[in-house]
Amino acid sequence: MQSVGAASLLGTGVTSAWAQTPTVDSAPTARGSVNQVMVTEVVPGATVTLYGPGGEVVDEAQARYPDDPLEWFDAASYVFRSVDPGEGYQVTQTVDGQESPRSEAVEVFNEDYVPPQSFYDDQDIGETAEGEIGYIEMRDGTTLAHQTVFPPESVAEPPYSTLFIYSGYAPSVDLPGSEVIVDQIVEEKGYAIVAVNIRGTQCSGGKFDFFEPLQVLDGYDIVEAIGAQDWADGVGMVGGSYSGYSQFYVAAAQPPSLDAISPGMPDGDFYRDVGYPGGLFNTTFAALWAGSRDESARHDTDGRGDTTTRVHEDPTCMDNQSLRPNNKSTLARMQNNPTNTAFYRERSPWALIDQIEVPVLLNVSWQDEQVGSRGARMQEKIPDDTRVRFIAGNGDHNIYLAPPVVEELLRFNSYHVREEIPEADADDFDSFEEAFAAFMDEDPVRILGEMDQEQEPRFETTHADWPPADETWELYLQPDGTLADEPPETSESAVSTYRFRSEPTLTQPLARDDQDRLVWTPDDDEAYTAFVSEELTEDRLLLGSGFVELWLGSTAADTDLQVTLSEVRPDGTEMYVQNGWLRASHRQEDEDLSLERRPWHTHRAADQQPLPETGFANMRLELHPFGHLFREGSRLKIAVDNPGGTRALWGFEVLGEEATNVVAHNAAMPSKIALPLVSGETDAPADHPDCGTVRNQPCRPVDVAAITGREGPAGVFGVADLDPTSGEATAGEVVEVGATVRNVVEGAEAADASVELLVDEEVTQTTDVSIAGGESQTVTFELETGDLESGEYSHAIQTGDDEVAGTLTLSAGSPDDGDDDDDGASDPDDGAVDDSTGDGSGGDGDDEGSADGDGPGFGVPAALASLGGAGYLVKRRLGGEQETSDE
Secondary structure, eight states: OOOOHHHHHTTOOOOOTTSSOOOTTSOOEEEEOBSOEEEEEEOTTOEEEEEOTTSOEEEEEEOBOOSSOOTTOOOEEEEEOSOOOEEEEEEEEEETTEEOOOOOOEEEBOTTOOOOHHHHHTOOOOOOOTTOOEEEEOTTSOEEEEEEEOOOTTTOOSSEEEEEEEESSOTTTSOTTHHHIIIIIITTTOOEEEEEEOTTSTTOOSOOOTTOHHHHHHHHHHHHHHHTSTTEEEEEEEEETHHHHHHHHHHHTOOTTEEEEEEESOOOOIIIIIISGGGOEETTTHHHHHHHHHHHTSTTOOSTTOHHHHTTTOHHHHHTTTTGGGOOOHHHHHHHOOSOOHHHHHHSGGGTGGGOOSOEEEEEETTOTTTOSGGGGGGGTSOTTSOEEEEEESSOTTGGGSHHHHHHHHHHHIIIIIOSOOGGGGGGOSSHHHHHHHHHHSOSEEEEESOBTTSOOSEEEEESSSSOOOEEEEEEEOTTSBEESSOOOOOSOOEEEEEEOOOSSBOOOOEEOTTSOEEOOOOOGGGEEEEEOOOOSSOEEEEEEEEEEEEEEESSSOOEEEEEEEEEOTTSEEEEEEEEEEEGGGOOBOTTTOOSSOOOBOOOGGGOOOOOSSSOEEEEEEEEEEEEEEOTTOEEEEEEEOSOSSSSSOOEEOOSOOEEEEEEBSSSSBOEEEEEEEOSOOOOOSSOOOTTOBTTOOEEEOOHHHHTTOOOOSOOEEEEEEEOSEEEEETTOEEEEEEEEEEOSTTOOOEEEEEEEEETTEEEEEEEEEEOTTOEEEEEEEEEOTTOOSEEEEEEEEOSSOEEEEEEEEEOOOOSSSOSOOOSOOOOOTTOOOOOOOOOOOOOOOTTOOOOOOOOSSSOOGGGGOOOOGGGOOOOOSSSOOOOOOO
16 A cells, blocks of 8 residues: 555645656646646647746656557656755646646655654554555655565564665565575564565656656655664664665765665776776676666566566556656766766765664675676775674675674674564573673674685684784895885896787676586787786785786787786686776876775866877876685796786776886886785694685686796887878889887886788888887888789787888889880879878767666676677777766
8 A cells, every 4th residue: 555645745646657648738737846846647649848946947858758659658748857945836837839738736855854753653654465566655746666575473473683785686576595595584484574676667657867866865764764663672774786786875964774785796986897997898798787777677577576567567667657758868877977977976885884873784796707806995985983794705605695694684783673582592691781792892804714615614704894804915026026125226127018909899707517517718928918917925815805906018008908817826726806897097196085905097088088199108007806825835926918807797898099108116116916914823724725615716727937937028119100090092003101109117127029011910020120119210111912812901000019001002004113004094193092090089978878688696697607798898998998977
């Protein structure tokens, strides 16, 4: 049952958009909301006009209607956004110059408005029958679909401690992680569950606009409506992934009835954490997830919740689809915002964390293949007087359902929501006060070490703070491929190089074997450079964030970087630990937000800067939060390589220009790695875990001898300024082709390079040059075209480190070269070549775009197993990106 109190307050009742086909003779239906006016029952193709409290025209637009509507979708709609608060707004519709009567007047509220307590008291939320859904009304009259489950009478009697799940999947019809949520939390522990679909998803009303303020205020209203029920006694929030980070928004709104939240596997910063780690578009997971959210929020979705079927059985569900043509595309906005714009800053939970006052149980997996581990840093911004417990470990996106995490979840909610001693502590205390005091005195940080495939840890550690590291362990990259405690002594320009590859543009994520274990394949020897420490003489526990500081040069103006931390074990294998990423042009840091071991890059368009043509730029790449025990006898390895190839679901759209990247490591430019070292011993087993047994930390063979003992190149030679880039000539002419060759290793002594001219990828001429570091030389070839037929040819000049290419079009003809084949035609101008160029840049994506797929939740969806991803490749400009807002 639902109340219409809010709708009445806002100036209109809840009426069906499908009662009759609208005509211009009748006024559309208007509903006031928070800084919005929602208009339904509009003739498709009509223009809707919003009139202000004084009768003035505030805005007008064409009503929105699906491109391919189902047969029951017979009316258009529109949502006016950013409307100033006030009473007396009205709307009309106009068709072929005929304007309808004005609607009833409605009131628009600001974000500070809170309904009276009577609005929540009048709500009647009951248990839903299996397969059925109910509705809870929001402050603007919108109704959200919910599923409410009560415990068996044999387990508990009302009032029940209640846990609230909130996401954009279909929790109103399909409880996530039912083996835990239903079997343990409801049927064994006696909690009630209320699972609600976010506005604009499944059968919930409204339009979908990813975590606009209305979705936050809806969470507030749901908590207060639950808290007003006679059967409810205490309200907490549970859930992982989507239903994990949604808890941050609701808690930040500070609904009085909320007692605690327990977010698992959260995404705290939609740009840095998942969408664009280090500035690289995560085009296999993030794009797939965003596109699938767009699809599942459509009016005709056959995705989670089977909305298309339900609308024929449920008039409220059908009515709630009316605003769906006004959905904002999450995928298109990601595509249109490749830098850290207002779209991310205003919607990321990070912006609201400092407003949370209720106790928090945070859960993170270091190798989470969907949202990563940067959610661990949310603790940095939670107020000091807010109680935070943190449980984390290695593993995947399902760690929230791991037995040790569920144990912690039940204890936390028993103390903070139910306010009773949990079963795990019942034998140790005589009163709740005594037990709660002991619980509050426990170390709030619990780390699960070496979780196996069954999600059981081999050992655990607890700590008073996060991060617990009390020392920064620094290791310096050495010219011979080793890592050492001190910077290199050499003052020479000692460097290591590797080849940055742009193909495939979509770097492929990892596969799994027949036992569902990740398969980590060896890297191309030319596509990385690596450094390995000496064998450790003692165990070293690392917990927290770290960074890799590089002095980087390149033959390109920009490049994409990945650093990979691994443990080289005595058995000749290396075990994956963690990654970091960075687009070199995004290296600018925010000094106020950067910490000792955690750089914070601005990722603003205005802060981007190219790499120098010669010499090196300094930059730090964040190693995302991790925990790992490096055992005695092992070595630590850090690789600088091409993005991709280490995560089960993460792949990146990388820059299109291939390059040779150069890492300097000498006394003047000491590249290094900084790691979070925790002192003290652990109770971990002395032996290394078998390869393949540690969840989401795959192994592969490693050859230490091939990494160490190497010598760097004498010079690295970039090529630029190809002339002509795009030219035309007559077959038989001699065409001069030239380019600038530079030694990018500034300060190095003169070194020799072989420079080659290629035509259609075949080497036709070669010349040798000697160039000192930081200097350049123009190299010119005379291309004989007498043996070439007319047509288009590729031509290029390359060194062993770089290449520039262009096209040359030869037309048939006979130049004045003294041959006997004169046909009387006039000769073309000798040597005339068109060297005009184009920028090759493409436009931005469509803000209203959408894409197919499925997203994360409790359990990895089967749809994510198919990651061709072609539909999600974003063809945006690789240079000159503009910082834009989605509005």
